[in-house]
Amino acid sequence: MNSESSNSRRDFLAKTGSLIAGSIFIHPVSEALNLWNKPGEKMKLALVGTGIRGTTMFGRDVMRVYKDQVEFVGLCDINEGRVKYAKTFIGVDCPTYTDCDQMLKEVRPDVLIVTTMDSTHNQFIIKGLEAGINVITEKPMTTDEVKCQNILDAERKSGKKVIVTFNYRYSPHRQKIYEILRAGEIGTITSVDFHWYLNTSHGADYFRRWHGYRDKSGTLLVHKSTHHFDLLNWWLDSDPVEVFAFGELEFYGKNGPYRGETCRSCTHKNECDFYWDVTKNEHLKNLYVENEQYDGYHRDGCVFREDINIYDKMAVQIKYKNKVQVSYSLTTYSPYEGYRIAFNGTKGRVEAWVKESQPWKVEPQDEIRLTKNFGESEIIVVPHGGGGHGGGDTRLKDKIFKDPSMADPWRQAAGTRDGAMSCLIGIAARNSIETGKPIKIKDLTDIPLAESGRGI
Ligand SMILES: NC(=O)c1ccc[n+]([C@@H]2O[C@H](COP(=O)([O-])OP(=O)(O)OC[C@H]3O[C@@H](n4cnc5c(N)ncnc54)[C@H](O)[C@@H]3O)[C@@H](O)[C@H]2O)c1
Incomplete structure (x- = not known):
């Protein structure tokens, strides 16, 4: 970049910077999305959905960086083996559940974090709001228009707030x-x-x-x-x-030249460009492979499955x-x-x-x-x-x-x-x-x- 253009860039950045700074004062959204109004006290978190996102971004990484601000009071997943492993991986000492209603009743968190499969987000967002707490949900907020309306109605009725984590x-x-x-x-x-x-x-x-x-x-x-x-x-x-x-x-899907159920059990391992060994990653193996007995879910499903x-x-x-x-x-x-x-x-x-x-x-x-x-x-x-x-x-x-x-x-x-x-x-x-x-x-x-x- 020549000096003329770097000058114009500096002017430009200064200009955009001040315009943006000015907009702080007209913006109502950040106020509404502050989930916490007890500075000095730890936010009590419960999390539902202890898969890869729940255990890393919103689990272990939160404990590593924000342990002075938050504490986990409950973890929940439909897969009982996965939620037990998650507790060890995240490094917390809270109870684990397979029933979110029971968790909310027993541990009374300040905030519920929803990191389950997309089509189930609505259930847990609404459960959190109905329990009178704020909710943090992963994207997408939900998967159809009826569930979407139900979330909007529940939030309005509850007087609580939902943050959608658009990282x-x-x-x-x-x-x-x-x-x-x-x-x-x-x-x-x-x-x-x-x-x-x-x-x-x-x-x-x-x-x-x-x-x-x-x-x-x-x-x-x-x-x-x-x-x-x-x-x-x-x-x-x-x-x-x-x-x-x-x-x-x-x-x-159905367009593939051949298929199996999973990569691990496949007879086309040697010829398939998509062959992938899930057991090579220790965390993925512990999270999914070791817990298939509870829900039958295969993390390494064939990309050419007919369905x-x-x-x-x-x-x-x-x-x-x-x-x-x-x-x-x-x-x-x-x-x-x-x-x-x-x-x-x-x-x-x-x-x-x-x-x-x-x-x-x-x-x-x-x-x-x-x-x-x-x-x-x-x-x-x-x-x-x-x-x-x-x-x-x-x-x-x-x-x-x-x-x-x-x-x-x-x-x-x-x-x-x-x-x-x-x-x-x-x-x-x-x-x-x-x-x-x-x-x-x-x-x-x-x-x-x-x-x-x-x-x-
Ligand atoms: N913002 C991002 O960049 C980003 C990145 C990855 C994932 N995500 C989101 O995070 C969420 C989780 O994704 P993931 O990759 O961790 O998937 P995952 O399959 O690893 O985890 C989902 C977990 O939800 C559990 N679950 C499913 N149905 C349930 C139910 N009814 N009750 C309780 N638990 C249930 C599963 O057992 C599993 O442990 C998804 O909504 C996804 O869109 C966001």
């Missing part, structure tokens, strides 16, 4: 895009091109697990794309109004209340992982090509290109944050556990409205594929749609 919002690169857009650098945003690629390792893994079934994950349009749709809603600061989509299953019924390529068109049009796609069998995004505006364009896996060298930083109509093009470099999901996981947990009253100038804390709006786009896309018709978001729940995504 993707917290990565420094995506935060910088938010700043650039909010600062008006490209004028009024008119359209977005957004294309996400999952590779034959991470992408294929969704087809090994429960995620391959529509009734459990809601399809990847809900399970995975909820992250991407939430980013869009947040970046664009508007509500989605209408969705049209196509989707097919044409690579995994997989989700899509592996998806294309979605979204129209927003502020008239922005989005073209989105998700491909699940790419040779590499990452995404391309471009925002087209009346005064220019912001774009990024984020590479998340080999074959390219994955740099410790990402770039954003900002190009003004009739003007210059500059590259803005954003270093990755430390920890999972580009630094997002750590920053999200700091806000929830370390300093819940922390200011939220980028509006990264998300509640049920944001949780609903993102999963409703995926649900609408799925309904559109199934009916061949465009789906209106307002027909799915009673949330009034707004020009601004904050409901104002």
